[in-house]
Amino acid sequence: MSQSPLEALAAGSATVDATPGGATLDAASAYRSAWSALNKLLRRGYSWSGREQNCAFLNLxxxxxxNVSAASxxxxxxxxxxxxxxxWDSDGDQDVFLTNRTGPRLRFLRNDQDTGNASVTLELRGTRVNRDAIGARVELSLIDERKEVQLLLRGxxxxxxxxxxxxxxxxxxxGAPGRKIAGVRVTWPGGEAEDFGGVEPGKAWRLVQGSGRAEPLELTRAKSFAASKPVAPPVTLGARLALVRPVPMPRLDVVAENGSSLPLFGLQAGGAGTGTGKSVLLELFSTSCAPCVRELDEHARHATEFERAGLAPLALSVEPFEQxxxxxxxxxxxxxxxxxxxxTPPALELLDALAAILRDSERRLPLPxxxxxDAQGALRVIYLGPVSAEQLLRDRALCDLGDGAQFDAASPFTGRWMFPGLPSDADFFEPRLEARGLAGPASEFARGRMTVLRSTPADLLHEFGRERAVAGRLDEAQKFFQRALAADPRHFATLSDWAIVLHRQERLASAAELYGKAxxxxxxxxxxxxxxxxxxLGLGNRAGAESQLHWLKARGAESVAVLEQALRDFGAAK
Structure with a gap:
């Protein structure tokens, strides 16, 4: 489209009738609604272009x-x-790069047609307009043996x-060799026209604004790419999704074989998960699922290896408890x-939602x-479809990785990461779970925004004293500092801050004593x-002050110059 509806709205455009019931939406709302509908279809597995093959057409x-799609x-x-x-390869014909929404994200198609036709390459250089001459138009006149002139236009x-x-x-x-270039006219941005001579076929030329004469242009050959044969990806029943960072699991309610409720996992205040102390593999199955049979049979045969690796499978039936x-x-x-x-049904809805959110997909979970x-209750890998015991044993190591190592391990190839920081779990999952009607798990992720204070009594008393000292209420501050040291005589921050208060009150001997203890x-x-x-220095102990100066100098402290000046001032006063 030539104009976004958002721009049209800003210009005061009319509203549109865009709803089944005939309700009226403004242009911006209709535009967003349409994009939302398109994205929902994509998340359900539909293709933007309807799974159509690319097309190429030859101008006759x-x-x-x-239609030369297949031939080309x-x-x-x-x-x-x-x-x-x-x-790309500077051979006088046009090569093509294609970008795709699906993989491969980039294709390079090298034009290797041996037509024998001639070509010419022109590079424009602006001097009074933009350097790349964006907006310029070039008219190239060709003349053949019959003196007929053909005009070619490019912008x-x-x-x-x-x-x-x-x-x-x-x-x-x-076209075919034998034609000559009668002339080249450039209309520069702004409308100024300029004719260039000296342009010959089969070469590259630079046209500099104001020169009127073409300069030979030496083209460097770009890196060559090895040809690859297009191979369709193998059809597989499974997919493996290794997360770029561990995601704490919300509470999951399942029912044990004896009918008792068995709550698993859950988020704590501050966002940490609640683990079982072991790496757990939740395996969804149905008694009527043939791939489930093969997967469970294989995993049962590797029970000893799983136990040795510290991996605890838990099979979860998706069928009603009555069965x-x-x-x-x-x-x-x-x-x-x-x-x-x-x-339980809520547990299945939660697992389905987590997989869908992390895949940005509306497709439901397959079976198996x-x-x-991991042992701390954080999700590391999701498997859609059967997963081999060998793959599970390899992935068990992911459960012990920190966030950075997990990030690298989740990528199928090495490289350097360049993108903005990831959102917090609370910011990412809470609104998406709420949109799916899962208020309980959403509120668990919201608890991740809560800051857990793990303060000792001395920490709290020191903080109260510090607040009062900053406010200038020094006597009150000292009372809290005294109580803090009673709770913890080795509380460094209290000793240091109380010494500063005493220093400000010019009780220098007491201040020096507390500085020393700190x-x-x-x-x-x-x-x-x-x-x-x-x-x-205030107590007249120059030697003691110089001793501290030597220590600070040896470590390149920024306060050295200030202390040296204080010592000079002290000597002058004497």
Whole structure:
């Protein structure tokens, strides 16, 4: 479209009738509503372009167009977006880069047609307009043996198509050899026209504004790419989603075989998960699911390896609890050596929602589906479809990784990450779970915003005293500092701050004593040594102050110059 509805709204456009019932929406609301509907379809697995193959059409010079999609090699079944034309290998013809919404995200199509036709490449350089001459138009006149003239037109554009920009160098196809270039006229941005001579076919030329004469342009050959044969990805029943960081699991209610409720996991205030002390694999199954049979049979055979690796599978039946006898018999036939339970409907909705949110998809969970959760109660990997025991044993190591290592391990290839920071779990999951009607799990993630204070009584009393000292209520501050030291005589912050209060009250001997006690706890604290030096200087103890100065100098402290000046002033006063 040439104008966004949002721009139209700003310009005062009319409203539109965009709802089934005939209700009226303003242009911006209708625009957002349409995008929301499109995105919902994409999340349900629909293709933006309807799974159509790419098309290429050949211009028949006034006689229409011919579909050459297959003959040219363009007919990939990609969900393609942008097309960029560039003479990548500097051989006089146009190569193509294609960008896709689906993989591969980028395709390079090298033009290797051996037509024998001639071409010429022009690069414009502005001197009184923009350097790349964006907006300029070039008219190239061709003359053949019969003195007939053909006019070819090209424009220099900064963008074309969808989110794409082709090369600003202009490549003109001249047809069969023998034609000559009679002239080149450039209409620069702003309307100034200029003719250029000396342009010959089969070469590249630079046209500098104001020069009137073409300069030879040496083209460097870009990096060559090895040809690859398009291979369709293998059809698989499974998918593995390793998370870029651990996600704490909300509370999951399941029903044990004996009918008792079995709550699992849950978020604590501050956002931490609640683990079981072991890595857990939740395996969703149904007695009528053939892939579930094969997966559970395989996992049962590797029970010893799972136990040795510290991995505890828990089979979760998706069938109603009233059918637990059938589930028990089914697992007994498999020789299932691990615990099992029945997933409640809310538990299934939660697992389905987590998988959908993390995949940005509206598709429901397949069977089997599994969730690998670490000992701290954080989700690490989701498996859609069958997962082998070998893969599980490899992924068990992910449960022990920190956030940074997990991030790298989740990527299928190495590289350097460049993107804004990820949102917090609370900011990401809470609104998405609420939109699905899962208020309980949403509120659990909201608790992640709560700051858990793990303060000792001395910490709290010191903070109260510090607040009063900053407010100038020094006597009240000292009472809280005294109580803090009674609770913890080795509380460094209280010793240091109380010393500063005494220093401000010019009770220098008491201040120096507390500074010394603080330094006994943290001898490397430069600010406290500086304050002690000033207190000693005030008491007339120059040697003690110089001793602190030597220590500060040896460590390159910023306060050295100030203390040296204080010592000079002290000497002058004497």
């Amino acid at each position: 010079a006034g006689r229409g167009f011919a 090699g363009f007919d990939f079944p990609d969900d393609a977006r942008g097309t960029v034309l560039v003479d 220099v554009r900064a963008g074309e198509g969808y989110l794409a920009q082709s090369s600003t160098r202009l490549t003109f196809g001249l 637990r006898a059938r589930a028990a018999a089914f697992l007994s036939e498999r020789g299932w050596p691990f615990p099992w339970a029945t997933a 589906a599994s969730f690998l959760i 330094l006994a706890l943290d001898p490397e604290h430069a600010d406290t040594r500086f304050n002690l030096a000033l207190a000693l």
